[in-house]
Amino acid sequence: MTRVLHVTEAMGSGVLSLVDSISRRQAEEGADVQVLFMPRPETPTDAALRARFDRRVALRRVSTGSRHGDLRALWRAVSRTAGEVDAVHAHSSIAGAIVRLAMNRRLPADRVFFSPHGFAFLRLDLPAPARLGIRRLERALARRSTLVLTSPSEFAVASEALRPARAHLLQTGIPSESVSRLPRVADPARRPVVAMIGRLVHQKAPWRFAAAARALGARADFVWIGGGSPEDERRWLGDARVRVTGWVSPTELSALIDTVDVLLFPSLWEGMSLSLVQAQAQGIPAVVSDVVGNRDSVEDGVTGFVCADDDALIAATARLLDDPGLRERMSAAALDWARRALTDDALGRDSLAVYRLAAERAGSSAR
Template sequence: MPQHPYALAGLTVLHMTQPVEGGVARVVAQLAAAQVRDGARVVVACPPGGPLTRAVEAVGAEAVRWPARRSPGPGLPVEVTAAAHVLGDVDPDLLHLHSAKAGLAGRLAAHGTVPTVFQPHAWSYEAARGPVAAAAVRWERHAARWTDRLLCVSEAERASGLAHGIRGAWSVIPNGVDTGHFAPAEHPAAVRATLPALAGVRPGAPLVVCVGRLCPQKGQDVLLDAWPAVAAALPGARLALVGDGPDARRLLARAPDGVLLAGPVADPLPWYQAADVVVQPSRWEGMALAPLEAMACGRPVVLTDVAGARESLPDGDAARCVVPVGDAPALATALLRLLTDPGLRRDTAGRALAHARDHHALDTATDAVAELYAALTHHADPDDPGDRTAPTALPAPQLGAPR
C-alpha cells in the first residue's frame, strides 16, 4: 500500500450518501476502509436496509441512519432535518457529501459550518431537462458557497461544472479500483461455467457484458437497440445485463433473442472475467466505475462519449472504443469490431489492463483524498515522514454492480 505523510489519526470524517449500492456506494466503502486504516473515525450516513451499511461496518467504520429518497420532492425538509441531527450527533471534522441528494440536503443542513467536500459522481442537471435542469444548475451555483472543495472524478466533469457557471475550489481525483481483487482470470471458460445465467450457452460463444443499474442513465435500452445487428453478424453471441433497477421489467419485455438479464450480484468480478467485451452505454457519467473494473480484469471496453470515458482509456483507444451517446448503430459497429477480431481484442485488453493498473489503482485515489482532507482540516503530521508501516488490510467491501 503506498504511503503518504498525511496523518488522519484522530480525525472524524462523516460521509453522507443516498445510493447504498452500486458505484457511488462502492466508492464510499472504499474510502471508509482506507480512512479507518489511516486512523480516522469514519461515519457513513445513508438510508437503512442496503448493503452499504454492512460493508462499512465490516471495515471498521460506523453506519448511521439517514432516511433519504433518490429524487428531490416533498420529503426534502425531513431529509435536511435528519441530516442536521446526524451532523450534531457525529460532530465531524470534515463532511464528505456524495451524489446529488446528499449534496442538496447535506449542504442545506451544514451551511458551511464544517469543512465540506461535495463529490457529484455526475452532475444533477445532467439527469434533468427543461426547468428542472435549470433549477439544478442554479442550486449548484448557490451551494458552491457552502462547499470547501468540489471533488470531481474526471477533468470532463470539472469542465462541465465550470461551463455551467459553478464557481469554487476544485480537485480532480479519478476513480480507482482494487486491482488485487479485480484481476484477469487464468481460465475465463471455467469462470463462465460458474455462472448459472449462462447455463445452456455454448462454450466459446461471444459474450458481451453490461454491468450497472438498470435505469435511463445507463442506456441499456440503446444497447438493446444495437444488439440485433450484433446477433445478425454473430448468431451465437450473447449479451448479459448484470444489475437491477427501475427499468428491469421494461428491458426484459423488449429484450431480443440472445439477451440475458442476470439480475443483481454481490460481486460483478466473475462477469467481467467471463466477458469477451464489456460495454457501458451511459447517457451521462462523471467517470464510470464498471469500465475501470473491467479493464483491471483485462477486458476491452466500449463506452459512450460521456464525461470520464476518454480519460478512462489508454491513449489512442478512444477512436475505437468510444461512440456517440444514444447511437445504436455505432455501438453495434464498435462491439462487432472487437468481437470479430481476436488480435485487436487481445491487444486492446492488454492496454486496458496496464492502464487500469498504472492510472486507476485504488490506493492512488484514496491517498489523494487523504491529502485533500489534510489540507482542508490542516491535519498533516509534520513528524511523519511518510514511511509508516501499513496497517493490516481490512476486508474489501462488496456492493454489487457499480453505477
Template sequence: MKEIVHITEAFGGGVLSMLTQLSNRAAAAGVGVTILHSIRPETPNNFASLFHPAVKLVYVSMFREVSVKKDWTSMWELVRKLKECNPSVVHLHSSKAGVLGRAAARVAAPRARVFYSPHGLAFLRRDVSAAKQFAYLSFERIAARMGGTIVACSKSEQHEIETQMRTRNTEMIENGVNVLEIPSRLEKDGREVVVGMSGRASFQKNHEAFVQLATDLRNSTTQFLWIGGNLDELPGQTASDSVVCSGWVTRERALALTSGLDIYVQTSRWEGMPIALIEAQVAGIPAVVTDVVGNRDVVLHGQTGFVATTHEDMQKYIAMLRDDPILRARMGETAKRTASRRFSMEAIFRKWLSVYEFGSDRYLKEPVESNEFESYEPTSESQY
C-alpha cells in the same frame, strides 16, 4: 484524532462502492469515520457488514426528490448529527447531500473542511425536463456559494462544473477500485465472442440501446450478456433471442461474469465515472462506450477501446473488435496495464488524504491494500 464525516442520500451504486473503499481504508489507517446516510431501494440489506467495524453508520432521513418541508427537516437533522460528531472534514456525496450538507456544515461545523463529490451531475440527467435540469443547476450554483471544494471524478465532469456551475474551487480525483479483487479476463479457446454490459435497467444506462446492438450484431459466434439484469426488464419481443440475462447476482459473481467477456459495452446516456467500466478495463477487457462524461474519461479511444458518438459507430467498433482477436488482445492488455495503475484505490486514497490535509505518510505507515474490510457482495444493481 482526526474525524471524517461522510454524508450521502444516494446510499447505493457507485456511491456505496466508493464509500466502502474510502471509509474502510481511513478507519484501518486510524482515522475516525462516521457516515450519515439514508436508505434507497438499491441499498443492500447487508450494508453494515460491508464496513470496517470502526466506521460509525448513522441513519438520517433524506429524500432524493426536492421537497421544501422534508429537505428542511433533513437539514436540521444533519445539523444535530454534525454537532455530535465535531468533524474536521465533512465529505458530501451526490447532489442532495451536496446541497443539504453544505448548509448544515455552515451551521454545525464552520471550521471543518468541506468537500462535495457529485458522482454524476444532476443537471446532466436526460430523464427530466429542461426546466428541472435548470433547477438542478441553479441549486448547484447556490450551494457552491456556501463554500467547500467540489471534487470531480473526471476531467469532463470538472469541465462541466467549472463552466456550468461557474466555480473554480474544484479538485479532480478519479474513482478507484481495489485492483487485487478483480479477476483478469479469461483466456478462451474457440471463436465465440461474448459482448456484455453490467448494471440495472434504467433510462440512464440505456439498456434499450444494448438490446438493439445485440439484435443487429448477434450471430452464431457472438453472444450478448447483460450482467445483473432480468429478461422482463428488456424492451421488445426480440430481446429473448438476442440477449442472455444473468438475473440478480452477487458482486463476486458479477466480477466473475465480467472476466468472461471479450468486449465490454457501456451505452449510458450520462455518467459520473462508472465503476463497472473501470473494473472491466482493469480485468483487461476492451470497451466500446458512448461519448458522455465519465465514459470518455475511462476509455482511451483507439488504445483501450473506442468512444462512439453515434449508435452506428458503436456497431462498427463492436464488429471491428469481434472480428479481430489480435486487436482485442492488444487493446485488452493496454487496458489492464493502464487502468490497474491509474485506478488503483491505494493511490486514489493517498490523494484523498492529501486533499483532506491529513498527511498520507503519517496515516499509511502500514499498508492497507487488504481485502479484510473491503470485500463485499452487494447486488449488481446496488453496485452499478
C-alpha cells in the same frame, strides 16, 4: 485523528461502491469515519453492508418508512453532527443539497465537501428547463462547499458550468491488487459474450444495448449484468435476445466479468463508473459512449473505443467481435492502463489531504 462523515441518499450501485472505497481507505489511514445514509430499493441489507464495509467504519441508516420523512430525518441527523466532525462529505445530488443547506452557518464551506458522481444537470431524462434550474442551484450551492470531482472530464464540466471557488480532482478506482495479472486470450471454440454492467435504468441507455443485440446477435451472446423493474426490461429490451442477471454481489460480479469478451457501456451520463473501471482492470476491452467519466476510463483505440453515436457503438462492438487478435491486444493494454491510472490505493491519503488543505486555506484567509 481526522473525523469524517460521509452522507448519501443513493446507497446503491456505483455510489455504494465509491462510498465503500473512500471510507475504507480513510479508515486505513487512521481516520475516524462514519457513513450516514438513506436506503434505496437496491440498497443491500444492514447485514450485507456490514460485511462489505471496513469494520472500522460506523454505518448509520436513516429510515422512517417514507421518502419525505427520510429526507427530513437525514437533514436533522446531518445538522446534529456539525460540532462532532472535521469534514462532511456528501455523495450524490440530493445529499449534496441537504448537507450544504443544513451545514450553512454551522460549518465553514472549507469543511463541507460534495462529490456528485454524475451531475444532475447532465441528466438527459429531465427537460431542459429543469436541467437549467438544477445547474443554477448547483452554482449557488458550490459557494457553500468544496467540490471533489472523481474524473478529469467531470472536473472540466464543473469548472465550466459552475465556476466553483474550491474544487479538487480526486482519483478513484479499484485496489491495485484487483488488477488481473494476465490478459484475456480469445477462445475460438467459445461463443463471445458482450455485456453491460449496471442498473437497467434510463441513464444506462438499455435501448442502445438492445439495438446492438439485435444487430449482432448472430455473432455473440448479450448479457446485462444487473437488473431493473420488469416493466423497464420489457420497455427497453423488448424482443432483443439479452439475458438479464439481476442484482449480483461484488464476488459474483467479478466472476461474471471474467466470462465477458467485450463490455458495451452506452450510458447517457456518468461520474466515474467503477463497474467500467473494474472491467478494464480485468482485461475486458470496452466500447463506451463519449460522456463524462467514460472517456476518462477508456483509452480510445488502445483499451477500447469511445464512440460518439449509436452507429459507432455497434460498429466498434462488431469490430472487436470479428477480430480476436484486437481483443487480446486491447486486453493487455487495459491491464497496463488500469495499473497506471485506475487504482485507488492513494484514495485515503489523498482525500484526507484535500480535507486538510481546505481547512488550512480557510485558516490562512481568516488571518
